[in-house]
Amino acid sequence: MKDIKEIMELLEEAYPEAGCTLRYSDPLQLLIATILAAQCTDARVNLVTPTLFKRYPDCNAFAEADAHELEEYIRSTGFYRNKARNIIECCKRLKDVYKCVVPDNMEDLLTLAGVGRKTANIILGDVYNKPAVVVDTHAKRLSNRIGLSKHKDPTKIEMDLAKILPPDRSARFCHQLVYHGRAVCNARNPKCEICVIKEHCDYYRNLTE
Numbered sequence: 001m002k003d004i005k006e007i008m009e010l011l012e013e014a015y016p017e018a019g020c021t022l023r024y025s026d027p028l029q030l031l032i033a034t035i036l037a038a039q040c041t042d043a044r045v046n047l048v049t050p051t052l053f054k055r056y057p058d059c060n061a062f063a064e065a066d067a068h069e070l071e072e073y074i075r076s077t078g079f080y081r082n083k084a085r086n087i088i089e090c091c092k093r094l095k096d097v098y099k100c101v102v103p104d105n106m107e108d109l110l111t112l113a114g115v116g117r118k119t120a121n122i123i124l125g126d127v128y129n130k131p132a133v134v135v136d137t138h139a140k141r142l143s144n145r146i147g148l149s150k151h152k153d154p155t156k157i158e159m160d161l162a163k164i165l166p167p168d169r170s171a172r173f174c175h176q177l178v179y180h181g182r183a184v185c186n187a188r189n190p191k192c193e194i195c196v197i198k199e200h201c202d203y204y205r206n207l208t209e
């Protein structure tokens, strides 16, 4: 078993500022931004959302949106037709079933259009401060390289991480994996020599053996 405590401490030292890099001012905005972030960078989403949230200030506005008009606002995030459809359906259900309150549990969140486990965990961790393991592309790659999970399937990786992380640190740890993935453990060229957790990493051990 990995020394997860030590890895957590090292990442905490390296990335004390780690947190959600999507900009939002209420739970609904984070939900919409997260849907938009699928197959897109947070930086790109952050360019789009200020104008978007001005035009659609609340759940009712999104629920009643014209799909074609909404598509134009989010076009640059990619897959914009699907995303527009999901956002409208999601907000209709939020309005009809949840009185426009973003749910605080996985089961209900997963009933919303466009919301998978990754998005649901972001809401649980960043809005409601609940235990949440967010497995995005960085967390997936780093979990495999370090040796925290051998699985490729994000849900299985989530379960592996949930078993070893203290619940009150899981969301923060995943943010730190993302920061580390962007800064050091890049997909193509991981900078292992300067990596603060290299002593705990299977990928590095294999390189040096």
Ligand code: SF4
Pocket (backbone or CB within 6 Å): 142, 145, 146, 184, 185, 186, 190, 191, 192, 193, 195, 196, 197, 198, 201, 202, 203, 204
């Ligand atoms: S040692 Fe290399 S592969 Fe392992 S986490 Fe660090 S940068 Fe990534």
